[in-house]
Amino acid sequence: MEKVPEEEVGQRIRRLQIILAEADLDGAFILQNVDMFYFSGTIQASILFVPREGSPVLMVQKAWKRAQDESPLEKIVRIKNHNQVGQVLRDFGVNMLETAGLEMDVLPVNIYFGYRKYFPQCRWVDISGEIRKLRMIKSPYEIDQVRRAVVILNRGFTDIGELMREGMTELEIDGWLALIARREGHMGILRMRGWNQEMMHAHVLSGESGSEISFLNSPQGGTGNTPAMAQGAGNRSIRKNEPIGIDYGVAVNGYTGDQFRTFVIGNISKTLERAHDCSRDIHRLLVREAKPGVRCSDLYKLAVEEAANKGYSDFFMGHGDGQTRFVGHGIGLEIDEYPIIAQRSEDKIEVGMVIAIEPKFVFPGKGVVGLEDDYLVTASGLERLTLTDQKLMQVHK
Amino acid sequence: MEKVPEEEVGQRIRRLQIILAEADLDGAFILQNVDMFYFSGTIQASILFVPREGSPVLMVQKAWKRAQDESPLEKIVRIKNHNQVGQVLRDFGVNMLETAGLEMDVLPVNIYFGYRKYFPQCRWVDISGEIRKLRMIKSPYEIDQVRRAVVILNRGFTDIGELMREGMTELEIDGWLALIARREGHMGILRMRGWNQEMMHAHVLSGESGSEISFLNSPQGGTGNTPAMAQGAGNRSIRKNEPIGIDYGVAVNGYTGDQFRTFVIGNISKTLERAHDCSRDIHRLLVREAKPGVRCSDLYKLAVEEAANKGYSDFFMGHGDGQTRFVGHGIGLEIDEYPIIAQRSEDKIEVGMVIAIEPKFVFPGKGVVGLEDDYLVTASGLERLTLTDQKLMQVHK
Numbered sequence: 001m002e003k004v005p006e007e008e009v010g011q012r013i014r015r016l017q018i019i020l021a022e023a024d025l026d027g028a029f030i031l032q033n034v035d036m037f038y039f040s041g042t043i044q045a046s047i048l049f050v051p052r053e054g055s056p057v058l059m060v061q062k063a064w065k066r067a068q069d070e071s072p073l074e075k076i077v078r079i080k081n082h083n084q085v086g087q088v089l090r091d092f093g094v095n096m097l098e099t100a101g102l103e104m105d106v107l108p109v110n111i112y113f114g115y116r117k118y119f120p121q122c123r124w125v126d127i128s129g130e131i132r133k134l135r136m137i138k139s140p141y142e143i144d145q146v147r148r149a150v151v152i153l154n155r156g157f158t159d160i161g162e163l164m165r166e167g168m169t170e171l172e173i174d175g176w177l178a179l180i181a182r183r184e185g186h187m188g189i190l191r192m193r194g195w196n197q198e199m200m201h202a203h204v205l206s207g208e209s210g211s212e213i214s215f216l217n218s219p220q221g222g223t224g225n226t227p228a229m230a231q232g233a234g235n236r237s238i239r240k241n242e243p244i245g246i247d248y249g250v251a252v253n254g255y256t257g258d259q260f261r262t263f264v265i266g267n268i269s270k271t272l273e274r275a276h277d278c279s280r281d282i283h284r285l286l287v288r289e290a291k292p293g294v295r296c297s298d299l300y301k302l303a304v305e306e307a308a309n310k311g312y313s314d315f316f317m318g319h320g321d322g323q324t325r326f327v328g329h330g331i332g333l334e335i336d337e338y339p340i341i342a343q344r345s346e347d348k349i350e351v352g353m354v355i356a357i358e359p360k361f362v363f364p365g366k367g368v369v370g371l372e373d374d375y376l377v378t379a380s381g382l383e384r385l386t387l388t389d390q391k392l393m394q395v396h397k
Numbered sequence: 398m399e400k401v402p403e404e405e406v407g408q409r410i411r412r413l414q415i416i417l418a419e420a421d422l423d424g425a426f427i428l429q430n431v432d433m434f435y436f437s438g439t440i441q442a443s444i445l446f447v448p449r450e451g452s453p454v455l456m457v458q459k460a461w462k463r464a465q466d467e468s469p470l471e472k473i474v475r476i477k478n479h480n481q482v483g484q485v486l487r488d489f490g491v492n493m494l495e496t497a498g499l500e501m502d503v504l505p506v507n508i509y510f511g512y513r514k515y516f517p518q519c520r521w522v523d524i525s526g527e528i529r530k531l532r533m534i535k536s537p538y539e540i541d542q543v544r545r546a547v548v549i550l551n552r553g554f555t556d557i558g559e560l561m562r563e564g565m566t567e568l569e570i571d572g573w574l575a576l577i578a579r580r581e582g583h584m585g586i587l588r589m590r591g592w593n594q595e596m597m598h599a600h601v602l603s604g605e606s607g608s609e610i611s612f613l614n615s616p617q618g619g620t621g622n623t624p625a626m627a628q629g630a631g632n633r634s635i636r637k638n639e640p641i642g643i644d645y646g647v648a649v650n651g652y653t654g655d656q657f658r659t660f661v662i663g664n665i666s667k668t669l670e671r672a673h674d675c676s677r678d679i680h681r682l683l684v685r686e687a688k689p690g691v692r693c694s695d696l697y698k699l700a701v702e703e704a705a706n707k708g709y710s711d712f713f714m715g716h717g718d719g720q721t722r723f724v725g726h727g728i729g730l731e732i733d734e735y736p737i738i739a740q741r742s743e744d745k746i747e748v749g750m751v752i753a754i755e756p757k758f759v760f761p762g763k764g765v766v767g768l769e770d771d772y773l774v775t776a777s778g779l780e781r782l783t784l785t786d787q788k789l790m791q792v793h794k
Contacts, residue, residue, distance in 0.1 A: 032593065042627070043627050062610070063718065090626065105400075107506050109499070110507055111592065126506070128507075170582075171580055172579070179573060185632075187625055195505055196430045196440075198430070200585045213463060215442040215459055226649070226651065228650050230441065233585070256623030273583075392575035
């Protein structure tokens with residue numbers, strides 16, 4: 001099993017401690033799985049306390065030996081319940097906690113109430129935004145994991161082009177993508193941070209399914225096969241001469257690759273083909289313009305203008321009340337990481353960001369077309385990580 | 398697309414309103430996806446307000462038309478943000494909210510703070526326990542959905558026995574189970590309510606992988622193929638004469654079927670075989686004893702005693718710090734529903750519960766064996782819903 005390197009965890013903790021000092025906090029409790037993995041190297045049921053100075057303490061509730069094996073942290077102790085946290089910290093010399101950070105964007109209210117009780121004198125501060133900004137800049141180790149994920153995606157997109165036949169259901173194609181992903185090493189789930197958001201390994205949306213709006217914060221939704229899920233592949237059979245939009249994600253050692261391609265058995269209409277060309281043009285435009293220091297909101301504006309120039313404003317990134325106001329997003333341990341390439345973003349492009357850019361066009365009753373690729377921001381601009389050609393995937397059968 | 402029947406939603410709302418009256422609450426905000434689906438029939442990004450008396454109001458932030466189509470509720474309105482909630486409710490005549498319920502077991506702190514601001518005079522009460530108890534008793538419609546899920550599981554277990562070959566990796570078998578599930582209509586994800594818990598469609602654990610402890614609240618964990626996921630199938634190839642434990646779940650219209658079988662190419666040792674027999678004996682014992690009115694804690698005790706009688710105490714439901722203190726759990730829209738057949742449960746068996754019973758034995762370094770089946774509680778006792786025979790799945794190749 002590949003573990004998170006010790007120097008990775010060490011650097012992350014040091015960066016968090018700088019934030020704690022700047023915010024004048026005595027420490028932070030890291031309680032959510034994903035953040036815990038980032039700062040400790042393990043997701044075994046634990047509580048991680050990171051003091052402003054000194055070593056973090058990982059308090060493990062289950063699978064203690066495994067946590068010890070997976071995490072390079074030094075102070076790892078067993079604990080039965082959250083309510084022992086105060087005593088454990090006192091044992092480590094943390095006697096008075098006056099101000100501490102919590103991940104208030106995801107932490108359930110009842111657990112928060114618990115911590116208020118364990119530390120009645122403490123003032124609690126939301127540090128989720130700071131953690132997400134910290135995680136926004138990827139290390140070479142993290143970038144390598146995304147590089148491994150896009151290899152699997154390329155394999156999946158290549159194989160599914162071979163497997164695809166007129167009359168197959170969206171669900172069957174989705175199933176094959178799941179099989180390929182797991183066989184090639186996808187860790188099994190994709191994580192999304194947003195409240196009530198749920199991420200599937202794939203969207204396979206043919207024809208008008210591609211224009212079905214859903215609760216998901218994504219330009220395309222899909223019917224799904226039940227209102228209980230309400231996104232992704234459904235029972236529809238794929239046909240000739242219609243766009244088959246496939247959004248596909250896999251994760252390697254936690255890190256997500258995220259890609260979209262438009263398949264067609266035969267040909268799509270000129271209108272859709274030109275929209276697809278426009279997606280490629282927006283990719284080229286953003287690759288040229290997304291240098292370190294450029295505002296994400298300015299990049300979004302450029303994309304919107306390019307779509308408008310080609311006459312596709314009403315279809316860009318969705319239609320109607322399904323139209324979303326972004327054209328890209330950070331990827332990493334979660335699929336909805338910072339930065340968001342969006343109208344309201346206040347971030348600037350920085351070296352080390354890994355971003356999925358996904359200019360898509362959604363035509364009511366017709367479907368979704370476009371390209372989504374993953375990029376690394378380097379000092380000289382964007383480096384494309386995705387391996388698949390930026391083209392319409394024409395299946396000739 | 399099959400929608401949740403109007404009378405289902407109507408009954409659920411009325412049952413919730415009885416709880417609101419008993420708890421002397423003016424109403425409740427239902428904000429989590431799964432609860433929202435239960436009480437409205439849709440998961441489109443929304444806020445559901447259920448007053449103590451009168452009609453609920455569904456405030457939809459995205460995919461408004463689809464929410465209208467999916468939900469049988471009458472009062473459905475569009476809304477941009479959570480902070481408009483107060484105004485919308487005033488428009489519907491809800492002028493003074495003094496006490497209201499929230500799902501505090503899952504609701505993020507920041508959203509809770511928002512509601513405290515929108516309704517500064519309101520006293521907030523956790524009603525998640527009441528909602529989970531309400532959802533514990535299934536209607537005939539809900540039971541039908543579980544019946545459909547177990548058909549897919551039976552198909553998957555039958556097909557995977559045919560496909561399985563010595564030398565295949567756990568991940569490949571897991572991939573085939575994903576393909577079968579989706580092709581046959583699995584909605585795509587399984588939901589788990591517990592904080593930081595994550596549910597995969599399958600665990601495929603061969604030999605010693607079956608005894609790997611994980612953060613998951615389950616007797617078996619598995620290695621996974623990375624500490625970032627740390628459960629389920631890994632890179633290990635399956636061999637002859639070792640137990641291959643497969644836990645498999647699918648969901649139809651939101652409702653989960655959950656099943657475990659032990660496969661072997663060849664034979665397992667006598668010790669493991671007797672433990673497997675003991676699992677079947679515990680099933681028979683619980684089927685005989687689990688009549689309406691019986692305490693869940695008493696059923697758990699019976700199972701523990703049966704395991705002890707056979708000399709398997711140290712391996713029952715896990716080993717070491719991975720040993721879990723339950724032998725069954727409710728299933729429904731989430732896989733960790735009430736009741737829990739556990740030491741500390743205060744519930745009694747009631748007609749309409751749907752329960753997965755999973756007596757498993759975990760032998761360090763050797764693996765996991767056992768049977769998990771789904772049951773419906775009827776007036777005369779347990780009715781087995783699972784279709785697959787209660788036997789060791791011997792693959793002769």
